[in-house]
Amino acid sequence: MCSLKRKLSGMSSPNATLDFVPPPSAQYAQDVPMPGSEAHASVQDYSNLQSLDDFMRENPFAPKEKRVPAWAVPVNPEYSIKFNDLCVKHFIVPAFEYDMPHQQCETVSVQFGDRKVDATGPFASKKHAKEEVCKLAWPQLLEMDEHLQNKRKRPEPPQSYSGGIDSELLAAENFIGLLQEYTQANRQGSPIYEDSRTITTPIRFSCTVRIEDIPGTPLGSSTDFYQSKQEAKRAAAREAVLWLRSQGKMHPAPPSVNKRLKLDQPFAMELSPKSTGLTQLVSNADLNPGAKTTSAARLHELAAVLGFRPPIYESHPSVPPRGKTMNAHEMNSAFIDMYVRFSDQDVQKDSRLAGPLGKVEHVHGRKTAKEQCCREAVRILEEIQRERAQES
Known part of the structure; x- marks a missing residue:
């Protein structure tokens, strides 16, 4: 009690000072008028306020309507x-x-x-x-x-597309399977087939195939068309199989195939001891019974009779000759350079078989080129046949 008095007495001395600053809330309270005063009445004017009952009466509560999903309208397609x-x-x-x-x-x-x-x-x-x-x-x-129906009814020009191999010859053996088995047995890549189709109806298909034994030349024909892709693929595989057999890389066709095709081969039993025995290409040649024998078929027949291996056709894409006027079919088809050659073993037997024979250039269509280049080879083989007949 004494200490408190001493402090108070010290603060009441003339030399004592008091540093006291009121808080901000106290300063703000000094500016706010007291309720009930004239200043307070002038500041707080509630005459324009609306009561809650009046507001609810003017703005009644209206719940939102529930959205009902629209039913799907059925469509008659x-x-x-x-x-x-x-x-x-x-x-x-x-x-x-x-x-x-x-x-x-x-x-x-x-x-x-x-x-x-x-x-x-x-x-x-x-x-x-x-x-x-x-x-x-x-x-x-x-x-x-x-319009398309009337266009189809118009007579098409004859030989608009070259025909392919007869279906009976294509079905004689499983050429696709034989070619696949050959490539697998020799550790080669699978055959590469390339097919194409005609632009206009009726749709026709052609096919070529490449194998590692002759990578630079496609086997088959891009100008022989078939009704289905499978038939075109069989035709390409068939030509590859026949070529492999002509090179002695694949076994000949079994006798049952020739018997089923009903092709007569009396000359096959009369071959000389030097014969290669590869006479299956004669039975598989594109021959129609009763039809005129082509130069290509005649060439295969003479080669078998004389004991030569079947000839090899070398063909390459070409361009039309200069100044040639082409029709629409020729513009969409291929021109071919082609020649025939025989194996080295046959050339050793007769030197007249050396070199490319019957070389033709800028010929439209593979079949036409094949027919033309076979004529010279047929002439040489017929000459050899006559000489052998005179010697005997």
């Missing part, structure tokens, strides 16, 4: 189906484009061939849009169908 079927018939691929900015299809278009049709919505769904644009495009597609 009549024109979509008809449009698609007719496009498939003529190998036409339609392209549909939909404009859907807000999950709703506004416009749709379809491109088919060189025609384009647009339809403006809005549409309930893409199915509705597709049906509508197909309905609009249907008359134009019918017009195209009629």
Whole structure:
């Protein structure tokens, strides 16, 4: 108690000072007028306020309506189906484009061939849009169908496409399997097939094949066309098998094959001891019973009778001769350079078989080139046959 008095007495002395600063809340309170005073009444004016009851009366509560999902409207795809079927018939691929900015299809278009049709919505769904644009495009597609039908009825020029090997010869052996087995047994890569097709209907197919034994030259024909890809592939594999047999790299065809083909071979039993025995190419030659024998078939027959190996055809793509006027078929087909050569063993037997024989250039079509280049070789073999007949 005494110490407190001493402190108070010290603070009451004339020399004592008191540094006291009021807090900010106290300073703000000095500026706020007291409730009930005139200053307070002028600042707080509530005359324009609305009561809560009046506000609720003027703005009654209205719950939001529940959204009911719209039921999907069924679509009858009549024109979509008809449009698609007719496009498939003529190998036409339609392209549909939909404009859907807000999950709703506004416009749709379809491109088919060189025609384009647009339809403006809005549409309930893409199915509705597709049906509508197909309905609009249907008359134009019918017009195209009629034009294509009339075009097919026109008589096609004869020999528009060169024919291939007879189906009976293609089915004589499993040439594709034989070629595959040969490449596997010799640790080679699989045969590489390259097929092509005609541009116009009816669609036809051709095929060539490459093997490691003769990598620079495709075997088969790009100008002989078949009704299916499989037939064209068999024809290419068949030529590869025949070439391998002519080189002595593959076993000859079994006798049952020749018997099934019903091709007469009386000369095969009369071969000289020097014969190679590779006479299977005669039975597999492209001969039609009763038809005129071609130079190529005659060449194979003479080679077998005289004991020579079957000849080898070397062909390369060429260009048309200068100044030649070509028709539409020739412009879409190949020109060939071709010649015939015999094996080294046969050249040692008769030097007249040396070198390329019957070389032809700029010939349109593989079959035509083959027929022309065989004529000189046939002439030489017939000369050899006559000399042997005179010696005997």
